[in-house]
Amino acid sequence: xxxxxxxxxxxxxxxxxxxxxxxxxxxxxxxxxxxxxxxxxxxxxxxxxxxxxxxxxxxxxxxxxxxxxxxxxxxxxxxxxxxxxxxxxxxxxxxxxxxxxxxxxxxxxxxxxxxxxxxxxxxxxxxxxxxxxxxxxxxxxxxxxxxxxxxxxxxxxxxxxxxxxxxxxxxxxxxxxxxxxxxxxxxxxxxxxxxxxxxxxxxxxxxxxxxxxxxxxxxxxxxxxxxxxxxxxxxxxxxxxxxxxxxxxxxxxxxxxxxxxxxxxxxxxxxxxxxxxxxxxxxxxxxxxxxxxxxxxxxxxxxxxxxxxxxxxxxxxxxxxxxxxxxxxxxxxxxxxxxxxxxxxxxxxxxxxxxxxxxxxxxxxxxxxxxxxxxxxxxxxxxxxxxxxxxxxxxxxxxxxxxxxxxxxx
Amino acid sequence: xxxxxxxxxxxxxxxxxxxxxxxxxxxxxxxxxxxxxxxxxxxxxxxxxxxxxxxxxxxxxxxxxxxxxxxxxxxxxxxxxxxxxxxxxxxxxxxxxxxxxxxxxxxxxxxxxxxxxxxxxxxxxxxxxxxxxxx
Numbered sequence: 392x393x394x395x396x397x398x399x400x401x402x403x404x405x406x407x408x409x410x411x412x413x414x415x416x417x418x419x420x421x422x423x424x425x426x427x428x429x430x431x432x433x434x435x436x437x438x439x440x441x442x443x444x445x446x447x448x449x450x451x452x453x454x455x456x457x458x459x460x461x462x463x464x465x466x467x468x469x470x471x472x473x474x475x476x477x478x479x480x481x482x483x484x485x486x487x488x489x490x491x492x493x494x495x496x497x498x499x500x501x502x503x504x505x506x507x508x509x510x511x512x513x514x515x516x517x518x519x520x521x522x523x524x525x526x527x528x529x530x531x532x533x534x535x536x537x538x539x540x541x542x543x544x545x546x547x548x549x550x551x552x553x554x555x556x557x558x559x560x561x562x563x564x565x566x567x568x569x570x571x572x573x574x575x576x577x578x579x580x581x582x583x584x585x586x587x588x589x590x591x592x593x594x595x596x597x598x599x600x601x602x603x604x605x606x607x608x609x610x611x612x613x614x615x616x617x618x619x620x621x622x623x624x625x626x627x628x629x630x631x632x633x634x635x636x637x638x639x640x641x642x643x644x645x646x647x648x649x650x651x652x653x654x655x656x657x658x659x660x661x662x663x664x665x666x667x668x669x670x671x672x673x674x675x676x677x678x679x680x681x682x683x684x685x686x687x688x689x690x691x692x693x694x695x696x697x698x699x700x701x702x703x704x705x706x707x708x709x710x711x712x713x714x715x716x717x718x719x720x721x722x723x724x725x726x727x728x729x730x731x732x733x734x735x736x737x738x739x740x741x742x743x744x745x746x747x748x749x750x751x752x753x754x755x756x757x758x759x760x761x762x763x764x765x766x767x768x769x770x771x772x773x774x775x776x777x778x779x780x781x782x783x784x785x786x787x788x789x790x791x792x793x794x795x796x797x798x799x800x801x
Numbered sequence: 802x803x804x805x806x807x808x809x810x811x812x813x814x815x816x817x818x819x820x821x822x823x824x825x826x827x828x829x830x831x832x833x834x835x836x837x838x839x840x841x842x843x844x845x846x847x848x849x850x851x852x853x854x855x856x857x858x859x860x861x862x863x864x865x866x867x868x869x870x871x872x873x874x875x876x877x878x879x880x881x882x883x884x885x886x887x888x889x890x891x892x893x894x895x896x897x898x899x900x901x902x903x904x905x906x907x908x909x910x911x912x913x914x915x916x917x918x919x920x921x922x923x924x925x926x927x928x929x930x931x932x933x934x935x936x
Contacts, residue, residue, distance in 0.1 A: 740839045740865035744907060745805075756839040770840040770863060799805035800813060 396695040402780045404430040416750030419785045424570050424729045424776035425754050426620045436683035437676045463675050466682025473685040475606040483631040483665040488597040489519040491616035491631035495593050496523035498644040508533040509558040514540050514766050515569045518759045520595045544572040544721025560590040567599035571760045573726035582611030602700045602727050604693035613637050624684030628677035638664035645670040696779045703777040710790045720772050729776040736801050739771040745796040803901045816866040819873035825859035832921025841868040845917040853884040865910050872914040874898040
């Protein structure tokens with residue numbers, strides 16, 4: 392652990408981490424890839440909004456609305472800094488990563504894709520980055536292909552390059568970090584590849600933003616999607632970053648209030664991004680909470696957080712790999728956050744059940760990545776995923792319990 | 802809560818040496834169900850007398866020990882039962898066959914064979930409104 396990063400003082404800011412578990416054991420929360428916990432200041436910021444200035448944004452000519460609008464737009468600017476967007480206008484608030492990716496498919500994709508066009512994705516994607524494209528492909532008749540993985544669980548770059556360079560590839564859409572394998576993909580290199588072949592790149596950053604510094608400009612992303620709730624913020628809010636020129640050329644996603652310039656019964660005109668993509672009253676408290684979460688992570692330091700998360704990921708990987716009967720899913724060179732594994736003779740669900748009986752929360756199943764599991768010949772795996780507040784002692788508790796479960800059940 | 806001993810003797814041993822394992826071909830009911838949450842799978846086949854008695858049960862499956870053990874218990878429970886009685890099987894009846902307290906998410910695993918039966922009978926015998934009894 393770096394001297395700068397005091398995990399105990401970080402933990403002290405998360406009220407839930409000291410709650411009781413029915414087992415009588417301390418809670419060991421290792422399901423952070425599903426959702427992270429929230430620090431008190433995020434919870435407080437949302438409560439403050441409801442207690443002190445709850446009001447609609449962008450429309451009221453009164454003090455409360457002015458305050459709510461300032462907080463909402465302040466959150467957008469905090470998020471823009473958080474990912475180094477070129478402008479706050481490039482930050483579109485959505486309900487989460489899933490809605491952000493659907494926005495890309497339905498607004499950008501529907502206007503730009505047709506027969507003969509190709510969208511390239513990968514086998515390691517979360518369903519949120521597969522299903523919207525499948526739905527749209529059925530409607531628009533374009534070609535949707537998935538790059539395979541190497542045996543270690545990394546992108547097969549030769550195969551991916553061939554897919555992107557062949558045919559009329561218009562979009563490469565790829566996870567920044569796999570939610571199962573933990574693989575960190577070389578997104579800057581992928582952006583360069585896409586652009587070289589005249590395609591755009593859309594990055595699913597859901598598993599990345601909380602664990603490492605993200606600079607969408609340096610990366611060369613055209614779209615970058617992520618959720619608030621996986622980065623210590625609330626549920627119900629997420630972000631689609633879009634490069635200004637791309638957003639300008641993209642038609643609206645949903646229609647309604649706040650996104651229009653003029654409405655006549657013969658037709659409507661629309662405002663500029665990001666508002667063009669934010670129809671209806673947004674999730675105001677959630678946006679405020681997300682802005683606070685971004686500030687929280689910035690103050691802790693993105694590099695120290697990254698160092699901590701990678702250290703804990705490596706430690707979990709190493710200790711799990713030494714347990715007899717435990718097999719890790721994938722062995723990527725750079726792994727961040729998530730470590731999935733199988734236990735010989737025990738189904739993932741049973742493993743998770745027995746860990747929970749000792750207060751240890753992990754995920755079991757296909758983790759919304761069925762094609763990945765199918766490609767690995769697995770129906771399910773267990774997944775431990777760490778966060779900025781995870782400790783070495785928690786990983787030790789996981790390992791000890793797993794060893795005990797094997798002893799008692801097998 | 803229950804002990805590792807209970808789990809091992811009741812769940813794991815049943816799952817590892819299941820009753821009535823193997824599909825019947827042909828069968829009067831042949832239905833496969835999946836639990837999308839975890840990928841558990843149960844394929845249930847029945848031979849039913851003209852007088853509506855379940856004469857033979859056969860099943861195959863894959864997944865967690867609770868889903869597989871529950872299906873094993875359930876298959877034996879069905880044997881010799883009339884369809885009229887099968888229609889009245891409740892979620893509680895199925896959970897009682899296991900007899901260990903389960904959290905709601907694990908109950909879904911245990912209830913997979915009931916879902917296979919009810920949805921199978923919906924297809925073959927036109928049974929309706931089965932969703933409520935299993936979700």
